[in-house]
Amino acid sequence: MDTSGTTRFGRTVQIPRLAELKAVRPREGAGDLLDVLRTGPFEAALDSAVRASGLSLERIQHRLAERGVEISVTTLSYWRRGRSRPERPQSRQAVRLLEELLDIPTDGLVSLLGPRRPRGRWVNRDSEVLETERLWREFGSLPELLAELGSTDDGLLRVAAHDSYELDAQGAGIRLTTRLTLKATRDRVDRCVVVLRGEDPDRALPEFTGVHNARLGRLRSDRSVPLVVAELFLDRTLSEGGTTLVEYTLRFPKNGRRAEECGRGFHAPALLYTLEVAYHPDAVPVRCLRCSSTAVTGIPLSAEPVWISAAGRVHAVFENPGPGFRALRWEWR
Structure with missing residues (x-):
């Protein structure tokens, strides 16, 4: 959306095929996860995936760090609750890794993000969560x-x-x-x-x-x-x-x-x-x-x-x- 709020811009995103979604191995809560991956929103899909995985946010953060992506637990929590959305390149990379860690088909989460929002000195600054390491x-x-x-x-x-x-x-x-x-x-x-x-x-x-x-x-x-x-x-x-x-x-x-x-x-x-x-x-x-x-x-x-x-x-x-x-x-x- 542009800054005037009157025009919406978008791009084509790859939506996982139904067969790919069905390929997710059965586990507790898998039915709900498949449904929300089809319909979104992103935060609901991420929350369902985390619940189904049985992993804590601290454990997920640790596994991301092992793969070279530093994301704070606070940021993961806010993504999960819809308080903020992954916008920066490193954040988008983390979502790709989350799909792998949480056993989600490729683009299952990324497709729910849509296009990146406009960036600039003041554009959408308030939508971000500032990680502890950056603030201090x-x-x-x-x-x-x-x-x-x-x-x-x-x-x-x-x-x-x-x-x-x-x-x-x-x-x-x-x-x-x-x-x-x-x-x-x-x-x-x-x-x-x-x-x-x-x-x-x-x-x-x-x-x-x-x-x-x-x-x-x-x-x-x-x-x-x-x-x-x-x-x-x-x-x-x-x-x-x-x-x-x-x-x-x-x-x-x-x-x-x-x-x-x-x-x-x-x-x-x-x-x-x-x-x-x-x-x-x-x-x-x-x-x-x-x-x-x-x-x-x-x-x-x-x-x-x-x-x-x-x-x-x-x-x-x-x-x-x-x-x-x-x-x-x-x-x-």
Whole structure:
């Protein structure tokens, strides 16, 4: 579909012949799989194939990696739930391998994707799921930290987020309060995984306090960055589509370095991100920018000045933020 939404363009795709579909060896759920391969949509066919195979998404990811294709469990989960579709060349290659791994006839899944959508700097950016490795691409220790907590996919969509950051008279952060509106993308979701990046490797790690609707689980960290991965166990297990609100506060030790930014990374599209920063009256920056980038340490795709109030407060509202990093960055005298 073109960007005006009024004209549809397509191309001819190869549809598997009925005889080919019948060639799939019988297994549990094979009848349903054959039906959905004929009719689609892609996500329903992929979900049926995964169920029929008996393989976990983690096992499928591992087998794809053995064949040289790196796709995160989060991405596989979103393909399966229809939250995003394979668009990039590597993603299309992964679908070809999925047909082999899941014992599906050639083009059984690819034929359901149709033509690739238009690509460009801003076209359909929000339809993508950004893999952890790309969002945090300069932090080589993160995959290992996540692996120590098990699956990298916590099964939760960040529908909305609100961060409130406070700084001291030296310009160092003293408190960050976060409120998250979360929605389960699958059944039996019982935890939220949080990734935190600090400013000062010499500073002690922050303390989680005021945790609501969840309790703190394991913590893993790389003090050289510093980087922290934490799990929060939800007060109740969510079924697919279920929602919950989680709140927590991070208290930072005294005598830290001056902070220069605060922000949040998004793997998938959200509805709303609100960020507010409260500076100490004795340490107010000369300029503050509202920034968006494709990675946590990436060059901003956009940077717009925002007003710092007489009370030393600033905020930014990001509506429908797509995958990437959204932040406020400031300059000191």
